[in-house]
Amino acid sequence: MFNSKKTDPFFVALHKIAENMREAIHYANDFKIETVADLKELSIKMKQYETDGDKLIHELIVMLNKSFMTPIEREDILSLANKMDDVLDGAEHCIAHFEMFSLFEVDKSMRTFMEFISKSADEIVAATEHLNKKDLPSMRKHIILIKDYERECDEVSRSSIKQLFLNEKDPIRLIKFRDIYDQLEEVADSCQDVANTLETIIMRNA
Template identity: 65%
Template sequence: MLGQRKTDPFFTALLDIALHVQQSMHYANDCKVESIADLQEVSTRMKAYETSGDTLIHELITKLNASFITPIEREDILEIAITMDDILDGIEHYFANLEMFSFIEIDEYMQTFIENIMKSTDEIVAAMELLTKKKLVEMRTHAVQIKEYERICDEVLRTSIKQLFLNEKDPIRIIQLKDLYELLEDIADYCQDVANNIETIIMRNA
């Protein structure tokens, strides 16, 4: 069991990464895309989030390389950090594709994906806050909720693709939309990866 001492800098770093990912997803959820100019602005902003996230990961790796002792296995610290960063990379890639396709219509399926991914990042932050307090067992509730949001996204993917092939006649648009839906489902899977890493940390240290 981890001792109840002051906040560990590695746990603080993981919380900082989680907060950064959460901020990017709230921006993705709240942004309004009504024109190509809006889309370019959002894509540029998401790229900035992604670049800043890479910096946070680099700083964590530097700290890991310089430290002889870590509060939990260094592989677990690195793995959960990288999977959180995967969420950020994924949402940046999604908006980059929107811009590449000049696609300003964010439909109800995309919005539902984004809302559930955003809620997952809220749960990730809550779990990382508990980690900084060394309340490992309490993190499990948030891991379970993240998996529920991923399950919802699975259903959205099946429904969206089914409706796409039923209703859309333009083959180019079918390809574009299918790619976008699958990108968003990949991001939900990254959130589930974080949940799995949370459970691994609990199992090994609680």
């Protein structure tokens, strides 16, 4: 169905959106938070990634509006872009709450969440690389891994919240940590939404 020798601008645009999202996730994961000033720096940078992502989405929408033909359904192109943007938006929102709470204590559960989310971001980019090459079947292995990582995040969420309620005596800290855990779980869920959209693309274009 595809001409594999010619790069499609829509797939290139989707890949750029994925790469910007991954870069933001890895930046947050690698950033060392030690002071309130660090939180501010991280929050500002994540907001810039989000702004860059919004610009890429806008450029894609302009392309869609101008194009008579698209390589796959317009709805699938836009859905995939928006789902990837949800991952970035969720990560930026989570970091904003770190700053809002002045929370520079990153515990083991948060680090584990971010490791799995970072791995999911890598798989999303790898999948869009196959999409860019018009090799849809090769996306499946990356979809499977993203869903595996989301299940791992489910386990982290359950265990971390259980331990939080068992061990944390300060109600304010309990509220802060519970909020962060929930937001990180939502980011992982957004990664799975990307995987589901990729599955739909494969199904419709097999």
